[in-house]
Structure formats: structure tokens, C-alpha cells
Amino acid sequence: MKSNIKMRLLSKVFQPLITIPKNAKIKSTEVTCKSQKLLLECGLIRPTSSGLFAILPLAQRAMDKLERHICKHIEAAGAQRISLSSLTPASLWDKSGRLQEMGPELMKATDRHGKQYVLAPTHEEAITDLLADVGPLSYKQLPLILYQISSKFRDEHRPKHGLLRARHFTMMDAYSHHASEDCVLNTYERISRAYRDIFEGLGLKVYRVEAPSGAMGGSLSHEWQAVAEAGEDSLTICQRCQHAGLEAKCPRCGGEGEVVSSIEVGHTFVLNTRYSSPLGACYTDAQGARPPLRAACYGVGGSRLLAACVEAGGRWPRGVAPYSALLVPPKEGSKEWQQLGWSAVEQVYSQLSVLPTLRDDVIVDDRCDMTIGKRLMQANRMGYPYVVVMGKAALESPPRYELVCESSTQLLTMPELLKTIDTIDHGNMAAEKVTA
Known part of the structure; x- marks a missing residue:
């Protein structure tokens, strides 16, 4: 059972996904470039008429x-x-x-x-x-x-x-x-x-x-x-x-x-x-x-x-991504799900949201009937800057979580996870100040 902690859930987002097969000729959408294909397939835009989009x-x-x-x-x-x-x-x-x-x-x-x-x-x-x-x-x-x-x-x-x-x-x-x-x-x-x-x-x-x-x-x-x-x-x-x-x-x-x-x-x-x-x-x-x-x-x-x-x-810039971090819980019915449950998901969500750069910018992929692998594939397609996975290592003591960031994966405890994200974000902000 999900408690009263107000989390942002991917299942509640209006995101009508479509699939455009390779080499398909779809006259109505006139898919001609990478960005258009991604935005359409991931449910970010929708054509309403020629040259007009929702x-x-x-x-x-x-x-x-x-x-x-x-x-x-x-x-x-x-x-x-x-x-x-x-x-x-x-x-x-x-x-x-x-x-x-x-x-x-x-x-x-x-x-x-x-x-x-x-x-x-x-x-x-x-x-x-x-x-x-x-x-x-x-x-x-x-x-x-x-x-x-x-x-x-x-x-x-x-x-x-x-x-x-x-x-x-x-x-x-x-x-x-x-x-x-x-x-x-x-x-x-x-x-x-x-x-x-x-x-x-x-x-x-x-x-x-x-x-x-x-x-x-x-x-x-x-x-x-x-x-x-x-x-x-x-x-x-x-x-x-x-x-x-x-x-x-x-x-x-x-x-x-x-x-x-x-x-x-x-x-x-x-x-x-x-x-x-x-x-x-x-x-x-x-x-x-x-x-x-x-x-x-x-x-x-x-x-x-x-x-x-x-x-x-090919990916969202860090400051423009719809959500900066995606949290991927275990699959329902798995050993991890049975031992951790929804309360552990809420706890991880709350800890991530403490970071100033992630406040109101974390979303949970709560489609837990899907495997972690399938959700990771979709997350990679969307290009979230940070993906945090609650996999087998989340059962360890202390729990460790997978951080997927720019195609690299690290297995980190929660303090290490927060420090790593904070260090990356502060490094990005410092670089922006230098260029300014």
C-alpha cells in the first residue's frame, strides 16, 4: 500500500507513447529527424495539424x-x-x-x-x-x-x-x-x-x-x-x-x-x-x-x-530535463519488493528530494509490473540525467543503490549517492559561473 507521502509518479503523467517502426512512412507525422522522433515516441509532443503541435x-x-x-x-x-x-x-x-x-x-x-x-x-x-x-x-x-x-x-x-x-x-x-x-x-x-x-x-x-x-x-x-x-x-x-x-x-x-x-x-x-x-x-x-x-x-x-x-x-541538458532524477523501484513480486516494499521507495525519494538541486525534480517510475531492465531502457531513451535503481544491492547492509549517470553506473550507499549527485551538480554550476 502506498502511503500519504506525495511523490511524483510516472504512471500519473499524461505521456501517450507511440512506436514509429524503423523505415516506416508515416505521412501524418512527417518524422524527418532524431529530435522529432524522440519527442513523438516518448509522448512529449503530439501533432495536431501540419506544423502545429501540442x-x-x-x-x-x-x-x-x-x-x-x-x-x-x-x-x-x-x-x-x-x-x-x-x-x-x-x-x-x-x-x-x-x-x-x-x-x-x-x-x-x-x-x-x-x-x-x-x-x-x-x-x-x-x-x-x-x-x-x-x-x-x-x-x-x-x-x-x-x-x-x-x-x-x-x-x-x-x-x-x-x-x-x-x-x-x-x-x-x-x-x-x-x-x-x-x-x-x-x-x-x-x-x-x-x-x-x-x-x-x-x-x-x-x-x-x-x-x-x-x-x-x-x-x-x-x-x-x-x-x-x-x-x-x-x-x-x-x-x-x-x-x-x-x-x-x-x-x-x-x-x-x-x-x-x-x-x-x-x-x-x-x-x-x-x-x-x-x-x-x-x-x-x-x-x-x-x-x-x-x-x-x-x-x-x-x-x-x-x-x-x-x-x-541526443540527451537533455542537465538544467532542461523534464525531471532531473528518476527513481526505479523493484519489480512487484520480486524478493527486493517483498523485503523493501513501498515504504523504502518513499524513504529513498525523500532522501533524494533533500538535495537542493533535486527538490521537486524527482519522479518515480512506479510501473512496477514491468521489469527494472525494461524501465531502464525507457529511462535511457528519455535521457534523465540521474537514474537511481533499487536493485539487489538495496537489500545489503547498508543498502546500496545503482546510479546511472551519462552511461556510467556506480553502486553507492545513500550518503555516497547524495554526495556524488551534489558534487556533479555543483561542478556544473561552477562551470556555468566561469563561462558567465
């Missing part, structure tokens, strides 16, 4: 953690969080010139009064209109950095690769506003350092690459490309100086480069007055004049980044 509980936990990770670094760079409506008046896009320029990529809606709106894929027009409406700002208030994390929409001609190219996605978009071009560039570099901290904290190898500004406009643009086999982009990495670019030959040293596939996980732009001039966003300078604000914008695709983490590494 994010299920385990993936949502991962998304929540990823967003907190992004927020921590972008706020450390001086950004303040806001929330803008997904519906933006089409008239603003007409004023900026992007209503026609982006054309069929924009999803549009019309209200009962005949007013047209854009389901925004990005919010340059909306943030600039906001500052025009509350302004003019004083030069003393600048630079001003505002950001949000919200749903975005793009009518992709051919959605594919699951969350990597979908019609509905989440994105962190930040906007900095300035009085001078020097201030724009200084802030641009400061937020670029925050980007590096975000990606390094996820264990991703990401390169900042100069790129065309396209429909966004402005004077400077960088794509942030993560190396991954399923990437639709091509990145050239110089074997001599490690410079990355879209060119075949390195512009720095003239060396030849290795071409690799990559995924765009972020994009940053120096916009200057591209939007502030047509939309009337000004500031008051020291002499009382009202010149247009200078701006830059910064985007990180949240749902795309989540899929890229799985695509690049």
Missing part, C-alpha cells in the same frame, strides 16, 4: 526550465520582461513596409469590424509603437532593453522537422533602444555575451555568424548556429582559426573550412532607425530635440532550441 506535460516542464534559463541570462544583461499581444494591427506592418515584403509568411486575421491584424512572428512594429505612444523617452532613460517570451506564428510553406520548423512556436524576443550608435553596438555585444552564456549553459556548440538582414532590415545581423546533423543550414568552420561563417573561404585568414550542417537557434540585428522613423518613436536629447530612437533586436527560438538540444546532444 506540447505535453514533460515537454512543458522542459520548456519552463529552458525559459527560466534564458530569463536569467537576458535579465543579467539588463533586460526587463513585458508581454505584448500576439495580434498586431496590420496598419503598423503597412507603415514599416513589411506587410507586403513578408507577404504569405504572415498569418492574418480580421475582426468583426473589418480591422485587419497580423498574428505576429516577431514584434518590432509592436514594441516601437508602444514606445512612440508613451514617449518621447528622455535620453536619461536610455538604453532601455525590454523582452518577452511568447507564442509566434509563421505560415511556413513546408513545415518539417517537428519543432525545428513549425507554424506556431515560442520565442524570446528582446528589443534595445538607444540614443547613439555607439550605445547600440555596446549593448549588442553585451547581449551577445548573454547569448553565449545561454548556449554554453545548455552544452551547445553555437557559432555567431554574420548574415544578411533580410526583411528585418538594419545595418548588422548575426545568426546563431548550432551544429547538428538535421540542420537545414550549412556552416563553414575554418580549420586554421576556427572562425565560422557562411562563406566557403575564411575571410580572416584565408584558410579552407569544413562544411557542417547547423540549426539557427537565434538571430540578432542592429536596426538603428529602421522602425522608429516610420512609426514615430523618438527620444528627447539634452538640447530638447527629438531624434528617432536607435534600436537593436534579439531573438532566441524557445521551442526550436528545445528540439535543437535533443538533436545536437
